[in-house]
Amino acid sequence: MISSYIYSSQTNDEIETESLRDIQTIAKRENLAHSITGYLTYKKETFIQYIEGPEKEIEQLIKNLHNDKRHTILKSIHFPPKTERVFKDWSMRYIEYGELIEIGFHELLETVFFTVDNKIFEEDRVIEKLNQMLEKIATTQKNIK
Ligand SMILES: Cc1cc2nc3c(=O)[nH]c(=O)nc-3n(C[C@H](O)[C@H](O)[C@H](O)COP(=O)(O)O)c2cc1C
Secondary structure: OEEEEEEEEEEOOOOOHHHHHHHHHHHHHHHHHOOOEEEEEEEOOEEEEEEEEOHHHHHHHHHHHHHOOOEEEEEEEEOOOEOOOOOOOOOOEEOOHHHHHHOOHHHHHHHHHHHHHHOOOOHHHHHHHHHHHHHHHHHHHHHHO
């Protein structure tokens, strides 16, 4: 089974283009080595990242991410175990924010940021919505490639 996790975080200092590139390089290399796939996006001091892979590897990465002083995790959701990955061939794809707007990213942002706290939806409804958004991102990106 595949473990998966999504979070939003706020940067602790301003993130330079160079540090953003460093994060992407390390993420790609490490995730490839640990069978982790997913995507990362960044805009206005906010990261949103989705990761999926073997349970142990995901738990370790979550610990690392929580200890990383470059950002503070604000919201996060563990998905119920999945039988298949959503992002089968991306060790860590960085997605430009503009691309995400085109595919309705604001909806994902809203879901992660607001619905969990406000309890507009039950947890399983939030998970269902997030999974739909992830599928949409994966499919649209495949078409663009
Ligand atoms: C926004 C953000 C996203 C990150 N994504 C990943 C990732 O996908 N994979 C990864 O191995 N490290 C990622 N990192 C780096 C980890 O937080 C951590 O530095 C890395 O796993 C090494 O941890 P260690 O030095 O404790 O071994 C990310 C860091 C940030 C700030």
